[in-house]
Amino acid sequence: MWVHEAIPRAEYEAAAAWIRERTAHRPRIGIVLGSGLAALAEAVSEADRMAFTEIPGFPAATVEGHPGQVVMGRLEGHPVMVLQGRAHFYEGYSIQRVTFPIRVMQLLGIRTLIVTNAAGGLNPAFRPGDLMLIRDHIGLLGMAGVNPLRGPNEAAWGPRFPDLSQVYDPTLRALARAAAEAEGVPVHEGVYVMLGGPSFETPAEVRFLRLIGADAVGMSTVPEVIVAGHAGMRVLGLSGISNVLNPEAFHPPRHEEVLEAGRILVPRMQAVLRGVLRRLGP
Template structure:
C-alpha cells in the first residue's frame, strides 16, 4: 500500500451511502475509541454494529485492544456513530486511509467528534490513570510530510489551508474540565505529540519530546483531528495516561501495560464523555453544530 495514497471521492461517497442505508438514525456525534478503551462502546444504546471490513473502504484494525467495529446508536440521548478501535499509520496504511472513517462521518452529517487514546505521560505531574484533555498537538509525521490533506483539495469539504490554532474546541474543553471537577476525576490539560510508531520511545526521545513542550505521547489522533477540522467539525480529544515516562529512571513501556491501564481509564473517560453530552442540547442545529466558542 502506498504511503502517499490519494483516495478518490467516489470511495468516500460509496462508504457513506452504504452506511446511510443501514443507520437507524442520522448521527450528529462521532466517537473514536483508542487502545484498551473499546469497552466504552458498551454504553451505546439501541446499537447497530458492523465490522470495519464490511464497510467499503474502511481499513481493518489489526492491533489488540482495537476490535475494529462501527456502532450506531444513542448515547445520553444523542444519535452517535462510534469507531470501536482505529487503524494506525504503523499498520501499513496511508494517513488518508486511517482518516477515511472521519471523512465518511463528515459526509453522514457528523458535526462533533470526540476522540480518545491511550498515551504515555511526559509531564512529570501526571500519574497512570489520569486523563488529559488535549489543548493542542504536535504532529511530527505531519510536519515531515505525512499529512492526511496532502493531494487535491475538495473545496466543498474544506479549505485548502485549514487553520488549526483552535482545533480543540475551547467550549468543549471547558465542559470536560467542569465535568472532571464535578466528578472528582484526575483531569489535566496539555499538549499531545504524535509519533509514527510502532516502536516505543527511547529515553533520548522522551527528553526531546519534553523539551519541545509535549505533555503526552501517542501514535494516533492527530491525523483524525486534522481531517475533522478541515471538515468543520468541533473536536474534543481525551488522552488516558497509561504510564509515565521518566528518561532518568526509564522503565520500558509495554502494550500490555496500555491495555491494563485502559481498564481503569475506560470508566473515567465514559464519565467525562457522558457528562459532556448531558450538558449539550439535543435538538437539531444545536450546540453540536455551533462554531468554536
C-alpha cells in the same frame, strides 16, 4: 517509504451510503475510541454494529484492544457514531486511509468529533489513570510531510489551508473539565505529540519530546483531528495516561500496560464523555 493514496470522493460516498442503508440512526456526534477504551461503546443504546471489514473502503484494525467496529446508536440522548478502535499509520496504511472514517463521518453529517487515545505521560505531574484534555498537538508526521491533506484540495471537503489554531474546541474542553470535576476524575490539560510508531520511545526521545513542550505521547489522533478541522468539525480530544515516562529512571513501556490501564481509564473516560454529552444539550 511511506505511500500517498489519492482516494476518490466516490469511495467515501460508497461507504457512507453503505452505512446509511444499514441503520436508521443519523448521528451528529462522532466518537473514536483508542487502545483499551473499546468497552465505552457498550454504553451505546439501540446499537447497530458493523465491522470495519464489512464497510467499503474502511481500514481493518489489526492491533489488540481495537475490535474494529462501528457502533451507531444513542448516548445520553444524542445520536452517535462510535469507532470501536482505529487503524494506525504504522499498520502499513496510507495516512489518507487511516483518516478515511473521519471523511465518512463528514458525509454522514457529523459536526462534533470526540477523539480518545491511550498515551504515555511526559509531564512529570501526571500519574497512570489520569485523563488529559488535549489543548493542542504536535504532529511530527505531518510536519515531515505525512499529512492527510496532502495532494489536490477539494473545496467541498474544506479549505486548502485550514486554520488549526483552535481545532480543540475551548467550549468542549470547558464542558469536559466541569464533567470531570463533578465526577471526581483527575484531569489535566496539555499538548499531545504523535509519533509514527510502532516502536516505543527511547530515553533520548523522551527528553526531546519534553523539551519541545509535549505532555503526552502516542501514535494516533493527530491525522484524524487534522481532517476533522479541515471539515469544520468541533473537536474534543482526551488522552488516558497509561504510563509515565521518566528518561532518568526509564521503564520501557509495554502494550500490555496500555490495555491494563484501560481498565482504570474506561470508567473515568466514560464518566467524562457522558457528562460532556449531558451538558452539550440537544
